[in-house]
Amino acid sequence: EVQLVESGGNLVQPGGSLRLSCAASGFTFSSYWMSWVRQAPGKGLEWVANINKDGSEKYFLDSLKGRLTISRDNAENSLYLQMKSLRAEDTAVYFCARAMYDSSGSFDFWGQGTLVTVSS
Amino acid sequence: DIQMTQSPSSLSASVGDRVTITCRASQSISSYLNWYQQKPGRAPNLLIYGASSLQSGVPSRFSGSRSGTDFTLTISGLQPEDFATYYCHQSYSTLQTFGQGTKVEIK
Numbered sequence: 206e207v208q209l210v211e212s213g214g215n216l217v218q219p220g221g222s223l224r225l226s227c228a229a230s231g232f233t234f235s236s237y238w239m240s241w242v243r244q245a246p247g248k249g250l251e252w253v254a255n256i257n258k259d260g261s262e263k264y265f266l267d268s269l270k271g272r273l274t275i276s277r278d279n280a281e282n283s284l285y286l287q288m289k290s291l292r293a294e295d296t297a298v299y300f301c302a303r304a305m306y307d308s309s310g311s312f313d314f315w316g317q318g319t320l321v322t323v324s325s
Numbered sequence: 326d327i328q329m330t331q332s333p334s335s336l337s338a339s340v341g342d343r344v345t346i347t348c349r350a351s352q353s354i355s356s357y358l359n360w361y362q363q364k365p366g367r368a369p370n371l372l373i374y375g376a377s378s379l380q381s382g383v384p385s386r387f388s389g390s391r392s393g394t395d396f397t398l399t400i401s402g403l404q405p406e407d408f409a410t411y412y413c414h415q416s417y418s419t420l421q422t423f424g425q426g427t428k429v430e431i432k
Contacts, residue, residue: 240421242369250361250369250412252421264419267326300368309416311359311374318368 207231207314209301214319221291221323227284227301227316235259235279238304240312241286243297253299254286257308291323327351331413331424337432342403346427348413350394357417358396360389363426364409372411373398403429 213225227239240255254265254275263275274287284301298320302312328351338344348358356376361369371380373389376396386401400407408431413424 242423249426250363250414250423252414252423255421267420304416305374308419309357311371311380311414311416312361312369313371313374313380315368315370 207303209303209314209316211299211301211316211319214299214321216322216324217291218325219292219323222287222289223291223321225286225288225299225301225319225321227286229282229284229303232303234277234282238308238310239277239284240302240304241275241284242300242302242312242315243295244300244318245294245297248297251297255304255308256284262308288321291321293323295321296323297321326420327354327415327418327422329413329415329422329424331427333427334425335428335430337430338403339432340403340405342432344400344403344407344429346398346411346413346429348396348398348424350396350415353394354415354417356391357415358389358391359414359416360387360398361412361414362407362409363412369412400429 208230210228241253256275276285298318300318301316303314304310305313330349358376360373363369376391377389388399390397410428
């Protein structure tokens with residue numbers, strides 16, 4: 206059974222940093238592009254970033270470039286999102302998702318999400 | 326960036342109704358258009374990929390179609406479990422985008 210389990214969400218002060226993790230199981234992690242998608246409270250879905258199978262290609266939402274790092278450890282079946290200089294508007298549930306086929310694939314499996322709250 | 330304009334933002338319907346939700350892309354995205362259903366407090370669930378392919382395990386009352394840069398999700402015979410929010414998603418561009426969502430409520 207495919208499972209994606211996010212962790213690392215927390216309450217953080219404006220300007221702070223946070224590292225989110227996504228533990229994958231039930232499939233060959235190294236064979237899939239992976240993405241992060243976020244959802245602010247009461248709002249819609251927003252694609253954040255994705256990474257290719259071996260971690261050599263990475264793409265980010267323009268407004269977040271420079272503040273985010275996406276990475277993966279295929280030996281540990283884990284995906285990461287490092288966020289810095291956090292702002293109130295970064296408050297959201299962050300989901301990791303698996304992309305079907307390749308970079309242009311739909312997201313066929315999602316984690317349950319981890320909540321990031323940016324507030325003083 | 327490619328903008329996805331989804332409409333309506335909400336609708337009220339009754340069990341058994343046929344419901345149509347539309348998404349328009351700001352430029353060509355071929356058929357790289359996907360539809361998701363999301364219920365409160367839950368992760369999204371893939372319904373349709375590639376504009377018209379039904380994801381495994383999704384009821385056949387859900388269908389998708391494409392006409393140029395216009396995409397449609399149709400629910401034929403709305404069921405109680407279908408009351409939720411629906412999102413379109415373009416995966417054509419390296420910078421992917423979602424529509425604003427359509428909340429389907431009980432009339």
